[in-house]
Amino acid sequence: DTGVSQNPRHKITKRGQNVTFRCDPISEHNRLYWYRQTLGQGPEFLTYFQNEAQLEKSRLLSDRFSAERPKGSFSTLEIQRTEQGDSAMYLCASSPPATIYEQYFGPGTRLTVT
Amino acid sequence: DAKTTQPPSMDCAEGRAANLPCNHSTISGNEYVYWYRQIHSQGPQYIIHGLKNNETNEMASLIITEDRKSSTLILPHATLRDTAVYYCIVRAHSNDYKLSFGAGTTVTVRA
Secondary structure, eight states: OOSOEEEOSEEEEOTTOOEEEEEEOOTTOOEEEEEEEOTTSOOEEEEEEETTEEEEEOTTSOTTEEEEOGGGSOEEEEESSOOGGGOEEEEEEEEOTTOSSOOEEOOOEEEEEO | OOSOBOOSEEEEETTSOEEEEEEOTTOOTTEEEEEEEEOTTSOOEEEEEESSSOEEOSSOEEEEOTTSSEEEEEETTOOGGGOEEEEEEEEESSSOOOOOOOOOEEEEEEO
């Protein structure tokens, strides 16, 4: 399967713990995006990378959130000191350099903070 | 500050055409209309996009009104696998690459 992969698919953590999610984009896709989706809502943009450079961050991305994309390949999203309000589906998407039309989404990581 | 308005839900009979409306009365001249869908427990999937001309691909057709203030996504022969949330998004082809999703329309295809 050459689609966008995300790990883990599910994560349950206790309030106050740190969590890290990984996204592996489609090979040779230079753009990578993170979105968050809560129940009944559409995905909300969090941040965007072009290669290894983080070019935009939403105001939703508080100081407790950090994203990296070393070497312009996979990306990680870390949430420190998790809160119950962080419970959501975290979606990763990627797009190739040749087009900006499509973003290819992964299956997401569902985070539950207890 | 949603740029699009869609009905929250609609039903469609299997085998019939599904017509999904979207209002985007404040669309700018350089903004395209995009449609994505999200099947339960999956990430969103690109369907189609257009600027002002009608567009068709293997998945759907997109009809944009002449004044570009509204559009309709047409699924020509809906199947049970088309049951999903459909999102209408307006987006400029500039450096602003992010997608701004609304709540979408939940389409249920019934046998």
